[in-house]
Amino acid sequence: MALTREQLATIATLARLELTPSEIPVYQESLSRILEFVGALERADTANVTPMAHPLPGLTQRLRADVVTEVDCHERYQLNAPLTAAGLYLVPKVIE
């Protein structure tokens, strides 16, 4: 299962990861290797098997009461923010 350069570029874009030109073949190789390895799954007979999304079979989602429990802590939280102004998180301008 060899990944092409284009496929790797698409994946890197979807995942928003900047890769240097020298990194690309390295990841191409390791990812191809991993995909080849996990390709072994193809052999398994899974006809009529329900996919297991959770290791707690039969349990269902608990519902929370509709009450407000949180208070404004934005000043404290924004101590971690790289760039803010007037309480807003800033990013380079996005044009819609």
Place this chain on the structure above:
Amino acid sequence: MSALHTHTLSQLAEGLRRKSFSSVELVGELLARIEKSQPLLNAFISVTAEEALAAARAADRTLAAGDGGALTGVPIAHKDIFCTEGVRTTCGSRMLDNFVSPYDATVVAKLKRAGAVMLGKTNMDEFAMGSSNENSFYGPVRNPWNPQLVPGGSSGGSAAAVAARLVAGATATDTGGSIRQPAALCGITGMKPTYGRVSRYGMVAFASSLDQGGTLTATAADAALMLREMAGFDPRDSTSVETPVPDYVAALEEPIAGLRIGVLAEFFDKGLDAENERCVRAALKVLEGLGAKVTQASLPNLPLSVPVYYVVAPAECSSNLARYDGVRFGHRCENPRDLNDLYRRSRGEGFGAEVKRRVMTGTYVLSAGYYDAYYLKAQRVRALINEDFARAFNGVDVLIGPTTPTPAFPIGAKTSDPITMYLNDIYTIGANLAGLPAISVPCGFVQGLPVGLQIVGPHFSEARVLSAAHAFQRVTDWHTRIPVGYA
């Protein structure tokens, strides 16, 4: 009285209650040991000396008043994946190098309430992805038994710290074996509970349906004590179960005569080092000597557990790590040209190679055209593995085998091919896929390096798994061995 650092967690808790020594004395001694060990072992990312001593003083006051919880004044460390309020929480990554958590993980809060004193945050493979602690932005952790070797991962820092007796107990997380494998390579006891037993709130997510918080300690009795305080329902975690927490400590002395042990054929494959096998089989004989009954068992789909894991875990992590974008916290690149550049470079710079590998693998297996063949297929095989376990547990109480195929390996030995590294988890991954409780205890040495014995039980059978491990430790002394230079 022997040196304090050789005491087990349980002995320290008892000693503090008896006022045989003070928490301040104990904390002071351990902080000195940590400082001395750091240049070589590098087990810690952050040491919170000031806060620890303040907490120790408060603990001593509490103990003097005759009050206190199960762990009052007892020093522990937290894997740097647990959010700790006001303290840097890095997950071993450049991405969170500057991140000071505004809240405590539930596990941290619970242990705090039980009176434990945090000495610092331990080193780990970045975002819990790795089996050797070579993937940390803060440099590798070294195995106290031999500094040229890896301690295992991803909880390498916590394991090395406990093995070197820098702390008597440390929290850790296990997604594919990240508690048990380092426990085995470091000669200590590592416990991963049932999925949902311990709250994941505040435990930075890697693979949400596999991650569980657990313990690294010298003994099973210590694990029982720590786990009892950590476990329990948390309304902030939708995957947390409401099953009441038994008193694991009280259940420790449960005799194991008649315990039905299943030995998995798949665990004794050609990948298992012959010497490791020898230690494990000897351990099984010891258990038989205590009255346990050993039978053959098989999990036919288990060999596919590593491929399943390396589809499911990357898929979940690719999504869990999307929040690291340089906007609200964490690493942000300099002078981003536009939004896309902000994302790509912040993430490109913030994440290490293994993380990027897994994020990209995960992105691929979830993408259009591949979802069915990879992700859905893996979850179906996961279901088969789960069924295998359920069937096996119909006839046995626990499954026992080796924790790892080999003892600790040299730093740099397995970094060239990801698959070679991934296969370290071949015996541990199954328990994560099925959400089962599992422990690793030391059971021998191979050329001076520890070997681990793994005990896996059905869902919520922690008490039995712990008591079986405890029974083994009552008649063996592998768990009392301390590496040269740290005794």
Place this chain on the structure above:
Amino acid sequence: MSEWETVIGLEIHAQLATCSKIFSGSATAYGAPPNTQADLVDLGYPGVLPVLNGQAVRMAVKLGLAIGARIAELSVLARKNYFYPDLPKGYQISQYELPIVSQGSLEIVLEDGQRKRIGITRAHLEEDAGKSLHEGLPGMTGIDLNRAGTPLVEIVSEPDLRSAKEAVAYMKKMHTLVRYLEISDGNMQEGSFRCDANVSVRRAGAQKFGTRAEIKNLNSFRFVERAINFEVARQIELLESGRPVVQETRLYDPDKGETRPMRSKEEANDYRYFPDPDLLPLKVDAALIESVRATLPELPDQKAARFCSEYGLSPYDAGVLTASRELADYYEEVVRAAPADPKLAANWVMGELAAALNKEGIEVSAGRLPAARLAELLKRIADGTISGKIAKEVFELMWSQSTDADAVIESKGLRQITDSAAILRAIEDVMAKNPSQLAEYRAGKDKLFGFFVGQVMKATGGKANPAQLNELLRNKLCG
């Protein structure tokens, strides 16, 4: 007729009126200062986890019941993965393959009075994103995450709509419904009710659908209509000139009155949906459904039908009066107090009252004119105290002075003159003062009758009983 057929499907996002967010305990109130209602879960901090708000689930079930849909016993919350600054986790928790509600419908009334059933493919729960602000931040965009995590129900119609007018009718009906059910305040200015339109055209009689464009974030009925009409014309022009319609996302520019492609966001986005591992499957059992069913109010259609049969109103009038539950309730309160003439009550509620409310930009629930007072006014018309025309004057004063009918009638002396002798005197007076018109009328210029009516009305300050005036005047003029 047209050789082209329009095909429209609407996706409506309605914010659910819960107190707290769908996955966190933050408040959902509108208008708070930036990021003051965004907790660690909303911010997507490391280590946080979602827990589902039960009220959001109940509201989705309520909607499902009201549209006759299937409520899934087990549905799954799934992650929709993409990068955008207003999406803190880098994924939106939504529902994909197994939504909570599916296969419902809503009936709309077309312009010609015909009824049409519009299928609703599904309705599912999801979380709203934050907001991007561009003003006052040179070169930057500011992100406010107060809205992130507000519960939404996304309602997807079948592509059953065939014109902009049908689309608006459907949207209005849904808007009324969510407000009736009290699951959403439907406030389009505040973004509680948003609409995306999927629009395509095809040659009349064609089987396959044409390529569609999606027009996003239409937040008024008027914009929906205009945007669709523009888009249809645009697509027809493209196809007629041999060019293809590109499948893309477009925005409506209300100033220019046109749609244009969106520049960012979804260039070839692969959302990589998968079940959210932090959430367990959502179970909705019969007990929950029944407890929600017990809270269903009389639905708009049922109410309108009852208004027709109980009050003798036309379907159109019933439709207008039941457009909001508050208006319908108000109307019924008026009729209860003045039961003699429900049609008169309908006319006044739809006419004078609605106009006064619109002028001030308020809703009937603001309580400017209590139902009992309007009822009283209607009774004064019915008992002949005032004429219908004078009543309008009385209404104006009741409205502006916040007082009741009798007070106005008394203080302004607006009682209708029903004394025939008095009216006769006024008529004779007018006739005496206008001899030439009198002569012309008697010579055959019939339309001068209105002139005399007007003059007598003027002389009596508008208070002469019109029916009596007419009869007496006719007799006098001819006599």
